[in-house]
Amino acid sequence: MKKNRQVWLLWVGVxxxxxxxxxxxxxxxxxxxxxxxxxxxxxxxxxxxxxHSQFRLIRNQQIIAFLDSLAGExxxxxxxxxxxxxxxxxxxxxxxxxxxPGGYIFLFRGLLEQCTSLEQVAAVIAHEIAHIAHRHAVGRxxxxxxxxxxxxxxxxxNPEIAAQIIGSLYSSGTILDYPPEWEYLADEKALEYxxxxxxxxxxxxxxxxxxxxxxxxxxxxxxxxxxxxxxxxNRLKRIRMHxxxxxxxxxxxxxxxxxxxxxKVLLNIPR
Numbered sequence: 001m002k003k004n005r006q007v008w009l010l011w012v013g014v015x016x017x018x019x020x021x022x023x024x025x026x027x028x029x030x031x032x033x034x035x036x037x038x039x040x041x042x043x044x045x046x047x048x049x050x051x052h053s054q055f056r057l058i059r060n061q062q063i064i065a066f067l068d069s070l071a072g073e074x075x076x077x078x079x080x081x082x083x084x085x086x087x088x089x090x091x092x093x094x095x096x097x098x099x100x101p102g103g104y105i106f107l108f109r110g111l112l113e114q115c116t117s118l119e120q121v122a123a124v125i126a127h128e129i130a131h132i133a134h135r136h137a138v139g140r141x142x143x144x145x146x147x148x149x150x151x152x153x154x155x156x157x158n159p160e161i162a163a164q165i166i167g168s169l170y171s172s173g174t175i176l177d178y179p180p181e182w183e184y185l186a187d188e189k190a191l192e193y194x195x196x197x198x199x200x201x202x203x204x205x206x207x208x209x210x211x212x213x214x215x216x217x218x219x220x221x222x223x224x225x226x227x228x229x230x231x232x233x234n235r236l237k238r239i240r241m242h243x244x245x246x247x248x249x250x251x252x253x254x255x256x257x258x259x260x261x262x263x264k265v266l267l268n269i270p271r
Contacts, residue, residue, distance in 0.1 A: 040138050044102020047175075050166040051088075051106065058089040058109065058269055066262050067125070070118075071105060074126045077196035079189070080133035087125065091271065095214045096224040098169065098176055099128035101138040110221055112266060114210050118259040119203025119252075122194050127204070130189035136182050140175050141165070169228075176228045183229055188242050200252040204239055208232040 058064075067087035075085040085103045090096075093110040100106075105128045115121050131137065168174050191201040211232045215222040229235070 035135075035138055035142050040135065041102045043138065043141070044100050044104055046162045047100045047166060048102070048104040050162045051100065051104070054163075054166050055088075055106070056091040058091045058266075060089075060265060060269060062265055063089060063262050066258060067107070067121075070122060071125050071129065073197045074122060074129055074193050074199075075103075078126075078129045078133045078193050080129075083132070085125075085129055085132070091269070093221055093271070094224050095211055095221045097124050097128060098228065099131050099137065100175075101132065101135070101141075103132055105129070105132075108224075109266070109271075110214075113263070114214060115207070115263075116210070117203060117206065117254050118256045119194065119200045119254040120207040120210070121203075121259065122197070122199035122253075123190055123201070123204035123207050126190035126193040126197075126199075127186045129193060130186040131178075131182070133189070134182075134185065136178055136186070137175050140177060144173070170224055178228070180230045184235070184238055187235055187239050191239065191242055191246060195246055195249065195252075198249075198251065198253055200254045201243060201246055203254070205236065205243060208236050208239065212236075 064087065067089065068085075071085040071087050075081060075083060083103045085105060087105045087107060089112065090106055090108045092108050094108045095111045095114055096108040097111055098106050105125060107124065111124065112121065115124075165175055169176050171177075187204060190204050194201045194203060209232075211222060211225065215226075215232070
């Protein structure tokens with residue numbers, strides 16, 4: 001009996017080591033071995049549903065159609081080009097943005113109001129598409145709930161967990177708490193996606209310069225952004241190095257009458 005118990009404990013130990021190795025390999029290579037794409041899509045729907053109930057969203061059709069169209073262009077040149085990307089606008093003054101598994105991107109009103117060109121909006125959407133395409137959010141969740149994910153059950157069987165995840169987005173150790181190297185990768189990919197979609201990649205540089213300006217003048221508006229991203233100064237240094245390596249390309253887009261019209265519409269929407 002004692003021998004059988006020892007054998008059983010040995011097998012449990014082996015299984016634990018295998019699962020931990022999978023989680024560790026995911027952190028390094030971002031390959032999720034026990035979360036299927038179908039599970040990720042269902043998870044994203046459940047989390048997005050909770051986000052809709054917890055955030056005040058702007059539902060103006062003209063603005064959302066514009067943002068969805070932009071995301072579609074960038075998504076088609078991304079590392080997950082078969083996914084439909086949807087953009088939602090949060091009616092808050094923060095200079096902030098985030099994304100959820102399955103293609104759900106959330107921009108904050110304060111960020112869109114601070115953007116001065118189309119290339120800046122393209123840059124921030126491309127950054128979030130990079131997180132989604134590389135499965136960063138579901139990677140963080142798989143690290144926290146590895147065994148439950150392996151059992152294919154975590155959020156579907158426990159809907160209150162979805163509400164908890166969205167309610168604690170900006171807490172340490174949760175879904176948006178990415179390692180700095182993942183944020184730097186998303187920046188590099190944002191430059192690539194923007195360039196491929198014919199948007200000037202310098203938009204990301206301009207956007208981060210704007211973030212620094214907002215932080216100096218209204219620091220409370222960048223609080224959420226700073227909780228989930230490395231400093232804009234550090235990101236700028238890296239981005240400028242990568243930008244210098246991108247080939248020149250003619251006819252890159254930086255501004256559009258449609259974007260100017262969208263900002264005018266936004267001004268007339270109550271806060």
